[in-house]
Amino acid sequence: MTTAHRTCPICDAVCGLKIDLDPAGRVTKVRGDADDPFSKGYICPKGASLGRLDEDPDRLRHPMIREGDQWREASWDEAFEAVDRGLTGVIEKHGRDAVAVFFGNPTYHTMAGFMYRMPLTQSLNTRNTYSSGTIDHMPKHVACGHLYGDPFAIAVPDVDRTDFLLVIGANPMESHGSLCAAPDFPRRLRELRERGGKLVVIDPRRTRTAAIADEHLPVRPGTDPFLLLAVVNTLLTENLAKVTLDVNGLDELRELAAEFTPAVAESVCGVPAEDIARLARELAAAPTAAVYSRMGGSVVEFGTLTQWLVDVVNILTGNLDRPGGTMFTKTAALEVFRSGEPFQAGRWKSRVRGLPEALGELPTATLADEIETPGEGQVRALVAIAANPVLAAPNGPRLERAFEDLEFMVCVDPYLNETTRRAHVILPPPRMLQMPHYDFLLQIVTVRNYTRFSPAILPLEPDQRSEAEILARLTLIAAGAGASADPAGLDETVLGQLVGAATQIPGSPYQGRDPAEVRAELDGDSGPELMLDIMLKLGPYGLSLARLRENPHGIDLGPLEPRLKELLCTPSGRVELTPPPIVEDLGRLRAKLSAPTPELVLIGRRQLRSNNSWLHNVPSLLGGSNRCTLHVNPADVAKYGLGEQAIVRSATGEVIVAVEPTDSIRPGVVSIPHGWGHKGSEQRVAAQNPGVNANALTDELVVDVPSGNAVFNGVPVTVSPYEP
Ligand code: SF4
Numbered sequence: 001m002t003t004a005h006r007t008c009p010i011c012d013a014v015c016g017l018k019i020d021l022d023p024a025g026r027v028t029k030v031r032g033d034a035d036d037p038f039s040k041g042y043i044c045p046k047g048a049s050l051g052r053l054d055e056d057p058d059r060l061r062h063p064m065i066r067e068g069d070q071w072r073e074a075s076w077d078e079a080f081e082a083v084d085r086g087l088t089g090v091i092e093k094h095g096r097d098a099v100a101v102f103f104g105n106p107t108y109h110t111m112a113g114f115m116y117r118m119p120l121t122q123s124l125n126t127r128n129t130y131s132s133g134t135i136d137h138m139p140k141h142v143a144c145g146h147l148y149g150d151p152f153a154i155a156v157p158d159v160d161r162t163d164f165l166l167v168i169g170a171n172p173m174e175s176h177g178s179l180c181a182a183p184d185f186p187r188r189l190r191e192l193r194e195r196g197g198k199l200v201v202i203d204p205r206r207t208r209t210a211a212i213a214d215e216h217l218p219v220r221p222g223t224d225p226f227l228l229l230a231v232v233n234t235l236l237t238e239n240l241a242k243v244t245l246d247v248n249g250l251d252e253l254r255e256l257a258a259e260f261t262p263a264v265a266e267s268v269c270g271v272p273a274e275d276i277a278r279l280a281r282e283l284a285a286a287p288t289a290a291v292y293s294r295m296g297g298s299v300v301e302f303g304t305l306t307q308w309l310v311d312v313v314n315i316l317t318g319n320l321d322r323p324g325g326t327m328f329t330k331t332a333a334l335e336v337f338r339s340g341e342p343f344q345a346g347r348w349k350s351r352v353r354g355l356p357e358a359l360g361e362l363p364t365a366t367l368a369d370e371i372e373t374p375g376e377g378q379v380r381a382l383v384a385i386a387a388n389p390v391l392a393a394p395n396g397p398r399l400e401r402a403f404e405d406l407e408f409m410v411c412v413d414p415y416l417n418e419t420t421r422r423a424h425v426i427l428p429p430p431r432m433l434q435m436p437h438y439d440f441l442l443q444i445v446t447v448r449n450y451t452r453f454s455p456a457i458l459p460l461e462p463d464q465r466s467e468a469e470i471l472a473r474l475t476l477i478a479a480g481a482g483a484s485a486d487p488a489g490l491d492e493t494v495l496g497q498l499v500g501a502a503t504q505i506p507g508s509p510y511q512g513r514d515p516a517e518v519r520a521e522l523d524g525d526s527g528p529e530l531m532l533d534i535m536l537k538l539g540p541y542g543l544s545l546a547r548l549r550e551n552p553h554g555i556d557l558g559p560l561e562p563r564l565k566e567l568l569c570t571p572s573g574r575v576e577l578t579p580p581p582i583v584e585d586l587g588r589l590r591a592k593l594s595a596p597t598p599e600l601v602l603i604g605r606r607q608l609r610s611n612n613s614w615l616h617n618v619p620s621l622l623g624g625s626n627r628c629t630l631h632v633n634p635a636d637v638a639k640y641g642l643g644e645q646a647i648v649r650s651a652t653g654e655v656i657v658a659v660e661p662t663d664s665i666r667p668g669v670v671s672i673p674h675g676w677g678h679k680g681s682e683q684r685v686a687a688q689n690p691g692v693n694a695n696a697l698t699d700e701l702v703v704d705v706p707s708g709n710a711v712f713n714g715v716p717v718t719v720s721p722y723e724p
Contacts, residue, residue, distance in 0.1 A: 004019045004433075005017070005033055005036075005552045005553060007437050007439060007452050007554075008043075009106075009109045009432055010046050010053075010109075011175070011611055012175075012180070012181050013176040013177055013181055013182065013184075013185070014038070014439050015032060015033075015036070015042050015043055015044070015184075016032065017047055017050065018031045018032065018033045019050070019051070021457070021458075027051025027054065030043070030050050030051055033553055036183075036554050037450070037553065037554055038183055038446065038452075039184060040183075040184065042184035045608065046611060048620075049618050049620045049621050052618050053432075054431045054433050056617055056618065058415065058684055060414055060428035061428065062428070063075070063076055063427050063428065064428075065425055066423065066424050066425070077484070079425050079427060082424065083410045083425050084482060086409075086410065086425070087381055087383070088477070090381040094378070094380050096125045097127050097128055098126075099381045099382070100367065100381070100383070101121065101129050101382070101384075101385070102130045102131065102387045102389060103129075103131040103132065103385050104385060104386040104388065104392075105387075107131075108132075108442070109439070110429075110437070111468070111532065112466070112468040112470075112528055113385070113386065115531055116471035116472060119475045120474060120475045120478060123479040124478045125478075127351075127362065128362060129360055130367055131364070132364070132392065134362075134708055134709050135299065135364050135365075135389075135392055135393055135710045136709075137298055138359070138361075138709045139298045139303030139707045141359055142345055142706050142707040144307075144311065145344075145358075146343065146576060146582055147312075147576055147577070148575060149342040149568060150567050150568070152335070152337055153567045154179060154328075155311065155326035156179070156292075156326060156327060156328075156329060156446070156560075157292040157447070158290060158325060158326065158327050158447065159180075159188045160447060160559075161288065161559070162197060162288050162290045162324045163196070163198070163289060164198045164282065164289035164290070165292065166202070166283065166289065166290070167293070168310065169203060169224060169293050169294060169297040169300075169306075170203075170292060170293060170294035170295065171207040171210075171294075171606045173208035173209040173211075174608045175294070175606045179294060179445050181442050181446040198214045199213040199214050199215075200214060200215045201216050201217070202219050202271070203218065203296060204221050204603055204665065204669045205603070205605065205631070205664055206664040206665075207605075208608075218271075218666040219269045219270060220601075220666075220669070221601050221713045222301050222601075223265075224297050225306045225309055226269050226589070228312075229257050229260035230260050230262040230264065230276045231279060231280040231309075232253065232257040232260075232309065232316060233257040233261055234280035234281065235284055236254045236257060236316070238280075243318065244318045245315060245320065245564065246573075246574040247574055248572055248577060249576060252578040262274070264593070267593075268592070268593065283313065284317050288322070288324025289314075289317055289325065290314065291313050291314050291319075292310070293310045295604070295606070298709065300713045300714055301703075302585070302704060303707060303709050304582065304585065304704055304707045305586070311326075314326045315575065315577065323561075327562070327563075328560070328564060329445060329447075329449060330449050330557070330560070330561070331440075331443045331449075331451070331540075332443065332451035332536055332543050333438075333443070333451075333539050334534075334536075342569055342570055342571050345358040345706065346581075350366045350708075351370060351377045351378075352370055353366050356707075356708055358707055363703060363707075363709065364393050364394075365394050365700040365708060366708070367399060368398045368700060371405065372402050381406060381407055381408040382408075382410075383409075383410055383411075384410070384413070384419060385411070385412040386412060386413060387419065388417055388418060388419045388420075388675075390403070390417075390418040390422075390693075391419070392613065392675065393700070393710065394652075394695055394711070395695065395696070395698060395699060396693055397653060397696050398652070403422035404422060408424055409423040409424055410426075411423040412426075412427045412428075413426055415682065415683055416682035416683075417683060427465075427474075429467040430465070430467065431458065433456070433458045434457070434458045434460055434466075436456050436529055438453050438528075448557070448559055448560065449556075450555065451541075451555050452548065453549065455549065466526065468487075468491075468526055468527055468528050473487050476489075488527070495522070495531060495534070498534050499522075499534060502518060502534060518534075524545055532545055533545040543555070585705055585706050600668055600719060601668065601669055601670075601714045601715060602669075602672065602694070602697055603671045603713040604694060605672075605673050610673065610675060612675045613675035613676070613678070615675075616685070617685045618685065619685055622685065627658075628657070628672065628676040629657065629660035629672075630658065630659050630660060631672075632670050632719070633661070633662070634661045636719075640719050640721070642661075643659065643721050643722075644658060645723075645724070646659050648670065648697060648719050649717060649718050649720075650697040651699050651701075652700070654697070655697060656692070657692045672692065673691075673694065674694050674712065677692050677694070678690040694712070695712075697717060698712050
């Protein structure tokens with residue numbers, strides 16, 4: 001038996017794991033790594049199932065090529081040649097914008113997913129770049145981009161030091177934190193209470209987080225910006241604000257918030273005005289406080305406004321960028337994703353609906369339009385990497401139909417699932433334990449400065465290809481270099497750019513040195529590892545891959561420290577409290593005040609044993625609370641005469657789903673978890689527990705306007721009893 005140490009790659013919490021393997025390389029046990037200074041031995045049921053997930057017999061082992069309705073195994077060379085023919089054919093016939101690329105959520109969790117994203121996007125040179133970002137967190141990027149100039153300046157709650165944590169539309173007891181990496185969130189919340197702190201949760205559901213909170217305010221879905229504006233209103237009218245940062249727009253903010261009194265907010269949110277005003281006063285009075293919001297305040301009609309207001313409240317209470325408030329993590333690797341240039345969104349618009357670009361991406365909500373609508377620039381081919389948008393995107397069934405019409409589609413994915421079955425070629429990456437691991441992106445949202453590298457635990461089999469090689473070869477094909485171009489050549493090009501820049505950066509340890517000499521000193525067994533090595537050496541702690549290897553449990557780099565001044569890159573050099581694109585969107589919010597309130601709306605829900613659709617093929621993660629049911633308040637069960645099953649209808653579709661009455665959800669709201677609806681998948685366990693696709697009900701035509709983000713929460717629906 002051998003024991004290996006590795007970061008869990010499943011969710012944002014980045015827990016350290018201790019993995020026992022038998023001589024055949026099979027995982028026999030997974031425990032939390034007690035020596036990891038950040039996660040300290042914590043593990044959740046998903047992490048404990050990593051071995052089963054990794055060894056899933058339904059994972060594809062060979063490239064697959066589809067001929068008509070039939071799939072057959074292919075060699076890597078044959079598969080890449082088919083990709084070359086497919087992509088090159090579409091580019092030659094229709095131009096580069098005719099190829100779309102979609103990066104799914106797992107690409108944020110792998111080294112290669114991060115490292116090759118930019119080279120692949122640049123090689124494709126298409127305006128049709130999409131990702132799970134616009135069905136998740138794009139509103140946060142857009143809000144922070146406008147406030148601070150840097151869309152990656154995302155402040156995390158300093159949960160270990162705060163005196164008051166206000167959680168809006170997030171459920172870290174089950175999600176374990178998202179855009180906020182805090183392994184063992186339950187312990188951290190417990191400790192907050194034990195040191196006399198207060199936890200308040202605003203959520204339409206009494207989630208597990210709400211259940212342990214000091215106070216739960218059950219809000220109507222999607223109305224958080226009204227509540228937060230009323231908090232701003234109270235802070236400013238009662239002179240409770242204590243702004244400590246250099247800001248522009250405080251007077252304009254005061255004027256904008258004037259009409260959104262707590263009484264106005266109550267009429268929309270359903271939260272009593274006196275509770276909203278009291279909340280504002282408590283936030284202002286707390287020695288330190290942090291407001292944190294995730295999916296419930298992001299995948300909503302006013303996601304950007306909500307995320308903007310979260311930071312505005314943190315700024316007004318003097319809590320942004322200070323211990324105990326919300327703070328910016330300082331990553332170990334050079335932050336190559338920060339451009340240093342002021343953020344701009346909408347540099348181009350989508351062809352059909354004119355939706356804005358953000359971070360170089362178009363909204364996923366318009367991908368089907370771009371495929372279906374004829375004309376110059378129509379999408380005719382798709383490269384999908386670790387993505388299952390048929391289940392994850394709004395109006396997934398429409399997207400599935402659109403995929404059928406593509407001239408070519410290639411997926412990098414370990415499964416034959418609801419999306420990849422529409423592809424012409426599937427390129428399967430190896431198992432997780434066969435890949436080195438480093439969290440480039442998640443380490444920008446850890447609640448302590450921390451870093452950890454995990455080498456591959458198991459070698460590749462001769463007939464496997466690393467994820468890095470797969471993505472590098474796709475990049476070379478997209479660049480017109482053909483199917484047989486050497487991926488090492490791409491790595492050297494990228495390394496050459498990094499090394500070249502390093503020798504020019506003033507103050508860099510390599511300034512003025514010979515690039516060839518610097519390149520020769522780099523350490524690593526693969527392109528991504530070599531790139532990581534130089535990024536660590538150029539990072540603020542002067543680390544290296546060798547140092548990380550010497551510390552297999554990770555390195556604690558200390559508590560978060562104020563660093564906004566370093567990140568701020570607005571043209572004015574000040575925090576912009578009232579950026580014009582945000583102020584403009586307030587008009588849309590104002591119009592809601594006179595709009596009718598839907599009688600019943602749909603929201604999603606996070607489940608402890610699930611994350612996204614790819615976790616539904618592991619028997620140990622199914623059952624218990626991890627069931628795809630419709631949560632309905634008993635009052636609504638009676639009101640609509642529901643029995644065991646219900647038909648839920650929306651503007652886009654309908655599903656028949658099992659009813660689970662529960663008083664944990666407020667009346668007027670029903671909930672279906674996301675990622676279900678397994679149909680036509682070769683994932684046998686998932687196929688036996690298919691659930692329903694909540695995204696058959698979500699409407700791709702409704703988006704958060706500034707970010708183009710999809711709206712999954714607050715979808716108007718009707719329910720009626722279903723008798724089979
Ligand atoms: S909380 Fe997330 S990172 Fe930690 S063990 Fe569970 S799935 Fe893995």
